[in-house]
Amino acid sequence: MHMKAEQSRRAIIVGLFIFFGIAILLGGILVLGGQRKTFQKTIALNAVFNDVGGLQKGNNIWFSGVKVGTVKKLKLLSQTQVEVEMRIEKHSEDFIRKDSKAKIGSDGLIGNRIVIIYGGTQNTPAVRSGDTLQTEMPINSAQMMNTLQESNKNLSAITTDFKVVSKRLANGEGTVGKLLTDDSMARQLAATAATLQMASTNIQLLTANLADYTSKLQKQGALTNELVNDTILFSRLKSASLQIQEASRNAKELTDNLNDVSQKLKDSSNLAGVVLHDQGTADNLRTTVENLKAGTKKFDEDMEALQHNFLFRGFFRKRARQQQAQQKQQQQVVQAEQRK
Numbered sequence: 001m002h003m004k005a006e007q008s009r010r011a012i013i014v015g016l017f018i019f020f021g022i023a024i025l026l027g028g029i030l031v032l033g034g035q036r037k038t039f040q041k042t043i044a045l046n047a048v049f050n051d052v053g054g055l056q057k058g059n060n061i062w063f064s065g066v067k068v069g070t071v072k073k074l075k076l077l078s079q080t081q082v083e084v085e086m087r088i089e090k091h092s093e094d095f096i097r098k099d100s101k102a103k104i105g106s107d108g109l110i111g112n113r114i115v116i117i118y119g120g121t122q123n124t125p126a127v128r129s130g131d132t133l134q135t136e137m138p139i140n141s142a143q144m145m146n147t148l149q150e151s152n153k154n155l156s157a158i159t160t161d162f163k164v165v166s167k168r169l170a171n172g173e174g175t176v177g178k179l180l181t182d183d184s185m186a187r188q189l190a191a192t193a194a195t196l197q198m199a200s201t202n203i204q205l206l207t208a209n210l211a212d213y214t215s216k217l218q219k220q221g222a223l224t225n226e227l228v229n230d231t232i233l234f235s236r237l238k239s240a241s242l243q244i245q246e247a248s249r250n251a252k253e254l255t256d257n258l259n260d261v262s263q264k265l266k267d268s269s270n271l272a273g274v275v276l277h278d279q280g281t282a283d284n285l286r287t288t289v290e291n292l293k294a295g296t297k298k299f300d301e302d303m304e305a306l307q308h309n310f311l312f313r314g315f316f317r318k319r320a321r322q323q324q325a326q327q328k329q330q331q332q333v334v335q336a337e338q339r340k
Contacts, residue, residue, distance in 0.1 A: 040089055040090065041089075041090035042069060042087040042088055042089055042090060043087075043088050043090060043093055043127075043128070043129035044072070044085060044086070044087060044088075044129050044130060045069075045085075045086045045088050045096075045127060045129075045130075045131055045132070045133060046083055046084065046085055046086070046130075046131070046132040046133070047083070047084050047086065047102040047115070047132065047133045047134075047135050048077065048081050048082070048083050048084075048132065048135060049081070049082050049084060049104060049135050049137075050080055050081060050082075050137060051082070051104075051137070052074065052082050052084065052104055052113070053104050053113055054113050055071060055074065055084065055104055055113040055114075055115065056071065056074070056112075056113070057071055057072070057073060057074060058070055058071060059071045059112055059113055059114055059115065060107065060112075060114045060115075061086050061088065061114065061115045061116075061117065062105075062114055062115070062116050062117070063092060063095065063096060063116075063117040063118070064095075064118070068088055068089050068092040068096075068117070069086055069087045069088040069089055069092070070086070070087055071084060071085070071086055071087075071115060072085045072086060072087045073085040084102075084115065086115060088127075093126060093127060093128075094126045095126070096117060096120065096126060096127045097119075097120030097121060097122075097124040097125070097126060097127065098120075098124050098125055098126070098127055098131060099119070099120050099121060099124045099134070100117055100118065100119050100120035100127070100133055100134075101117070101118060101119050101120075101133060101134045101135060101136050102115055102116065102117050102118075102133045102134070102135050102136070103115075103116050103118070103135065103136040103137075104116075117133065
């Protein structure tokens with residue numbers, strides 16, 4: 001009896017151990033399955049990358065910062081292309097669009113590689129199982145480190161140059177250094193600034209005066225406004241200017257003619273020059289004129305005597321009547337033209 005009870009107790013203990021072992025195993029399977037979404041419905045999406053940067057099977061897939069699936073398989077298509085097969089949760093299918101893109105990222109600064117799905121427009125249809133997403137080249141960490149190293153070198157060089165410049169400024173070298181250390185130069189700079197300020201004030205006053213003068217020029221009725229806007233006045237001024245130019249040309253021609261006449265009068269080879277410069281010729285000419293006057297007077301007296309002579313009286317009376325008739329006819333013509 002004692003042996004049988006001992007065997008029964010051992011069997012019960014072994015059974016309990018087996019039960020708890022199976023329960024722990026089932027719990028682990030359920031936990032791992034829940035983390036990997038093993039028991040959820042999924043769809044298959046593909047993406048082709050030139051470089052996956054260490055991505056492995058089982059790595060997570062994120063969309064808008066939320067885990068929506070895992071990497072199912074990696075397949076080399078060529079020497080430069082890798083196809084990534086992804087398992088996406090079925091309930092996330094309606095949020096991912098056909099024009100969404102995939103890129104390789106990392107879970108944290110130095111975490112595991114992940115696939116990040118982003119973008120997509122609302123007007124584009126949602127993805128379906130078997131679709132292939134467009135990809136974006138991942139940022140290479142080595143390139144980032146090289147760029148960072150180069151930036152550090154540049155920063156070190158800039159720091160060195162800044163130390164040199166600051167030392168020269170502290171020692172008063174150069175124009176800026178003298179400004180910082182030389183009081184007289186600082187006073188000159190202040191005087192220059194004051195002069196510039198005064199010049200700026202003068203420019204402002206000049207601008208205001210110009211604006212005021214311009215407004216006066218644009219005032220209605222002013223001469224400048226009429227010149228700018230009145231086309232008739234402008235045409236008249238233009239015509240007057242042309243007339244002045246013509247008068248100037250005529251005056252010049254008259255002056256030239258007077259100069260020519262003056263030169264001829266000074267020339268003793270012509271009659272006018274002889275009359276002006278030869279006193280004897282002038283006296284002879286004066287005597288001739290006086291003789292002509294006397295002859296004309298005598299001729300008038302003879303004609304008066306002939307008019308009273310009975311032989312020629314009829315002739316002169318007839319001629320006088322003809323002259324009066326002609327004068328009367330001319331007066332009638334003039335009066336007729338005036339009436340018109």
